[in-house]
Amino acid sequence: MSSSSSRRRTSHTTHRRAAGIALAGVAALIATAVQSGAASASPAQAPHSGKINPAHVAVKLTPSQRAELIRDADGAKARTAKDLGLGAQEKLVVKDVVKDADGTLHTRYERTYAGLPVLGGDLVVDTAESGQTERVLKATDAAVKVASLTPKVSQATAEKQAVRRAEALGGKASAGQSSRTVIWAASGKPALAYETVVGGLQDDGTPNQLHVITDASTGKELFRYQGIETGVGNTQYSGQVPLTTTLSGSTYTLNDGARGGHKTYNLNHGTSGTGTLFSQSSDTWGNGTTSNAATAGADAHYGAAVTWDFYKNTFGRSGIRNDGRAAYSRVHYGNSYVNAFWDDSCFCMTYGDGSGNADPLTSLDVAGHEMSHGVTSNTAGLNYSGESGGLNEGTSDIFGTGVEFYANNSTDVGDYLIGEKIDINGDGTPLRYMDKPSKDGASADYWYSGVGNKDVHYSSGIANHFFYLLSEGSGAKVINGVSYNSPTSDGLPVTGIGRDKALQIWYRALTTKFTSTTNYAAARTGTLAAAGELYGTSSAEYKAVQDAWAAVSVGSRSGGGGGGGTSFENSSDVQIPDYPGSAVTSSITVSGRSGNAPSNLQVSVDIVHTWSGDLQIDLVAPDGSTYRLKNSGYDPTPDVHATYTVNASSETANGTWKLRVRDLGYQDTGYIDDWKLTFP
Numbered sequence: 001m002s003s004s005s006s007r008r009r010t011s012h013t014t015h016r017r018a019a020g021i022a023l024a025g026v027a028a029l030i031a032t033a034v035q036s037g038a039a040s041a042s043p044a045q046a047p048h049s050g051k052i053n054p055a056h057v058a059v060k061l062t063p064s065q066r067a068e069l070i071r072d073a074d075g076a077k078a079r080t081a082k083d084l085g086l087g088a089q090e091k092l093v094v095k096d097v098v099k100d101a102d103g104t105l106h107t108r109y110e111r112t113y114a115g116l117p118v119l120g121g122d123l124v125v126d127t128a129e130s131g132q133t134e135r136v137l138k139a140t141d142a143a144v145k146v147a148s149l150t151p152k153v154s155q156a157t158a159e160k161q162a163v164r165r166a167e168a169l170g171g172k173a174s175a176g177q178s179s180r181t182v183i184w185a186a187s188g189k190p191a192l193a194y195e196t197v198v199g200g201l202q203d204d205g206t207p208n209q210l211h212v213i214t215d216a217s218t219g220k221e222l223f224r225y226q227g228i229e230t231g232v233g234n235t236q237y238s239g240q241v242p243l244t245t246t247l248s249g250s251t252y253t254l255n256d257g258a259r260g261g262h263k264t265y266n267l268n269h270g271t272s273g274t275g276t277l278f279s280q281s282s283d284t285w286g287n288g289t290t291s292n293a294a295t296a297g298a299d300a301h302y303g304a305a306v307t308w309d310f311y312k313n314t315f316g317r318s319g320i321r322n323d324g325r326a327a328y329s330r331v332h333y334g335n336s337y338v339n340a341f342w343d344d345s346c347f348c349m350t351y352g353d354g355s356g357n358a359d360p361l362t363s364l365d366v367a368g369h370e371m372s373h374g375v376t377s378n379t380a381g382l383n384y385s386g387e388s389g390g391l392n393e394g395t396s397d398i399f400g401t402g403v404e405f406y407a408n409n410s411t412d413v414g415d416y417l418i419g420e421k422i423d424i425n426g427d428g429t430p431l432r433y434m435d436k437p438s439k440d441g442a443s444a445d446y447w448y449s450g451v452g453n454k455d456v457h458y459s460s461g462i463a464n465h466f467f468y469l470l471s472e473g474s475g476a477k478v479i480n481g482v483s484y485n486s487p488t489s490d491g492l493p494v495t496g497i498g499r500d501k502a503l504q505i506w507y508r509a510l511t512t513k514f515t516s517t518t519n520y521a522a523a524r525t526g527t528l529a530a531a532g533e534l535y536g537t538s539s540a541e542y543k544a545v546q547d548a549w550a551a552v553s554v555g556s557r558s559g560g561g562g563g564g565g566t567s568f569e570n571s572s573d574v575q576i577p578d579y580p581g582s583a584v585t586s587s588i589t590v591s592g593r594s595g596n597a598p599s600n601l602q603v604s605v606d607i608v609h610t611w612s613g614d615l616q617i618d619l620v621a622p623d624g625s626t627y628r629l630k631n632s633g634y635d636p637t638p639d640v641h642a643t644y645t646v647n648a649s650s651e652t653a654n655g656t657w658k659l660r661v662r663d664l665g666y667q668d669t670g671y672i673d674d675w676k677l678t679f680p
Helices: 063-075 077-083 155-168 293-315 364-377 386-407 461-472 499-512 520-535 540-550
Strands: 090-099 105-113 116-127 133-138 172-184 191-201 210-215 221-226 229-231 246-248 251-253 262-266 328-333 340-343 348-352 475-479 482-486 566-570 574-576 584-590 601-609 615-620 626-630 640-646 655-663 670-679
Touching: 063 077, 063 090, 063 105, 077 090, 077 105, 116 191, 155 172, 155 191, 155 210, 155 221, 172 210, 262 293, 293 328, 293 348, 293 364, 293 386, 293 499, 340 364, 348 364, 364 386, 386 461, 386 499, 386 520, 461 482, 461 499, 461 520, 461 540, 499 520, 499 540, 520 540, 520 601, 520 670, 566 584, 574 584, 574 655, 584 670, 601 615, 601 655, 615 640, 626 640, 655 670
Parallel strands: 116 172, 262 328, 328 348
Antiparallel strands: 090 105, 105 116, 116 133, 172 191, 191 210, 210 221, 229 340, 246 251, 340 348, 475 482, 566 670, 574 670, 584 655, 601 640, 601 670, 615 626, 615 655
16 A cells, blocks of 8 residues: 555665654653653653643644644745755745644745755754744755756656666556656755656556656666555455435535545546546445445445544544545556555545456555555655655554544454455465564564665564554454464563554654654654653653564663663764764763673664665773774665674773764765663
8 A cells, every 4th residue: 555656566776775853852852861761851741641741732723724824834934944054045845834732833844955846855843832943853964955956967868767767667658757857865965866757557557656866967866766655455345334425416426525525436447537426316325246336436435534534533634635625536447456556646546446356445444544645745755665665654554554443343343454354365364464564474573774675565564563562562462353462572571552542642753753754763763752742751651652662673672671771861963974074972971870881781773874884883981991883894774773782891880981983984974863871
């Protein structure tokens, strides 16, 4: 299941990396020294565990109120750009505004440079009711500038290369659909580039919107992703359900006037256009089988309505764009097309009829999944490739699951299985499992270096597993008649906080903390910030987020490993200069310990960098002794997210410890995002 342009299972370039978000102010929310997981935020700011802090809940804005906030931000964007220290050629473009009950505004911007769109230049500015800027979250920390705006490679050459790439991936009738000059800043050093969109069809008949980013100076492919986000879901029909339709004269149509005018069309096996709006003289639609074309229309119409209600009643969101306007649905796409997809360009969902046209992919979790791609596109805009692509897919699985539980439909009960009814494997097994993603034979249970090179439908397993653990906890249990048994990477248990709270945390992170380049380490930081704002940094919910991420190998546990222990953390960003720059350090002061450090001192390191092989990492003890954690060497994978065990038993525990990092390779850049010392 996907979103925006055609998002299909494609391979990814290796020399890239999703840059983590720079949390300028959120670092203050996370303890510099955490004793047994207790954070240092003021208890007065934290509500009792289990209760959402109402000050940090987004208020429900009418379309006119939202439009007014966007107009205000647009009027002040030049001053905002100056305050942020952007260059003279950089300008901001307002994308969205979220307002909290305490008056805080979360304004999401895109960026231009010399009039060109900056891909990966998006950012979020949090402003207090007083007007003071509280924090800035950026998709890239790199300075957005290029040596020249004159390309050395022609646009036509870039387009030909992009078309050849689409053909190599199995594309049919491939042709350049559009091309524009951009600044590429989502990975590596910002560069003048072309973004070419290739149309036609993918190898399975899905519409193609392959976005290829080509360096305008060298002709090198910098990045590519599918704009159509595809996937499959539960094809079981939802039984007899109410539908909101429109009567005009004596004719009923599948036009939901109560939900922004959502319309459902019949493509009648076509692959383009909108097809024909479902209409008939009776307000009873379909007969529960594929013998009646309106059955699939009724399922899609119902799924769209439930998804609309889920977002409205759970998060106060009015439609996909939060502007009160509906998307539309198309059913009966192609012939025996076994997929469904979201397309930003038409702002619509499209459903195939499955193998042999026997199982239309028009169920609740599919509708929830596909529409959620639209929500992601209109909020964080997560790139549909690498780790951010896995987060994009995982977000749709998470909210699609939320929709299924929200519907409380006895014919299709809520579960943590994806595609459990379509029997796509031919043996009755689901397409994906949230409690243990690897059961599908391809998805990742835990984070590891290079997981971003997996197909996004499989790297999404980490997000799905995290969400399941945060909601339900680890171990064996039965929910709505389905048996689950969720493991953890460290063998330690996780206690869930409930699906409703987990959904609130994920949604707030998506809408106010994530950017287009957010990776798993940055998702951990963002969800912790969201949990801290909603429930307090000393709450059980905050600690559960830490533990659930640690259980999928992202970061450390709330108690610094097992149950207990003491951890000291520094989450302030430190930029790492490119070679031949000098080494940089980040310090942690340890106090309150007696004697020497242990023989199993845990050093957890989170570094955002576009080529991890460039990095040499050392731990420096208070007396200056050095312990090598990582040597530099050939490794094109991005980021370093690892926990190292150091025998520091000859060192005095108390004092200032340092993480020292040096970049020993040209071109790629990054920063220390977070590191932690844990005394078991």
